[in-house]
Amino acid sequence: MKDYKIETKCVQGGYTPGNGEPRQIPIIQSTTFKYATSEDMGKLFDLEASGYFYSRLQNPTCDTVAAKICELEGGSAAMLLSSGQAASFFSVFNIASAGDHVVSSSALYGGTYNLFAVTMKRMGVEFTFVDPDCSDDELNAAFRPNTKAVFGETIANPALTVLDIERFAKAAHAHGVPLIIDNTFATPVNCRPIEFGADIVTHSTTKYIDGHGVSVGGCIVDSGKFDWMAHAEKFPGLCTPDESYHGITYAEKFGQAGAYITKATAQLMRDFGCTQSPQNAFYLNLGLESLHVRMERHCLNAKKVAEYLENSDKIAWVNSPALPSNKYYPLVQKYMPNGTCGVVSFGVKGGRAAAEKFMKALKLIAIETHVADARSCCLHPANATHRQMNDQELAAAGIPADLIRLSCGLEHYEDLIADIEQALASL
């Protein structure tokens, strides 16, 4: 599939049936797999042979879908997880332990911010948050001798800041650590962070990849480009024997292309069990088959809605990276020239109270803690997903208290604009 276009990979990537085999990917709804001898199974446990033995670690349906996302992102190995949260956690915890430090963009999904700033801090991993638009000096000053990774979102949810991936990759690599990019909002259809120097890509597949609001899931893709052994002292988990796995040294045994995902599967998935179900992986694949078609429409609708809002005198401000007036437009043209995402944020004149009144008046667009669905929905983050943050933290994350996040679905944009218009008229 390597030489095919992204649209073709969306439809046919990851799975090539043989003669007489199912055209659609089979759902292998089985927890366990049968072997003739204990020796056969022993080889799998020892990672001497590849194969399946228990679906907490690996399942053929999940691997097929992971392989498709891997092809879309241009990676060397990938795994599915039970949620985007699990993907964010595994992506960092696979290479950072108690006593380690991570540099992260401050413009993050609320759940990721909480995971990093509160829960992983309790586990002994410390984060320094930097403004995605900080200077190179500020970025470099955030690193410490125990820094193990840099983390950021291609298009941040809900701040809609666009990360200068190449600049962050350069800083990470100058300090001998990988760049992890959460590519949920752009999707591999619009941006492939590995092409710009990212080493690891994560997804909440719950969003555009599923796209129909049916299954929660996550994915991690490794580029296979980070040379762990060249920085072996920083990554003992990959570069020294794992006594919990018969003394395997992942970076030696599986090389640059396979070490990271094999460790995350053999160790973290074994112990934490944040596994995707085969049924959900099947739904994800259905979403993937139309991802390229849907993204085009999500992006068109968002652009039309953003243009309408920009010209409305009832709107205080509009933020959409798709607008040429947006401060990130130059970065958009570099990293995602074909489109950004379906999400637009804005503030209505009258602040917090007007925001709530506006949302109540919407008829077609529903209030939901969700984005990237076929059905348009909106949310007031300061009152919902980000309510654990104080005003100062909200400002640092680029989320004003009056921000309304609108996720444009696949309806006709004229109907969306008409709904917004009547809700604004009610103010």
Ligand SMILES: *Cc1c(COP(=O)(O)O)cnc(C)c1O
């Ligand atoms: C939703 C989201 C997550 C978390 O994903 P879940 O599937 O809800 O666990 C992580 N990152 C971003 C950018 C998201 O939008």
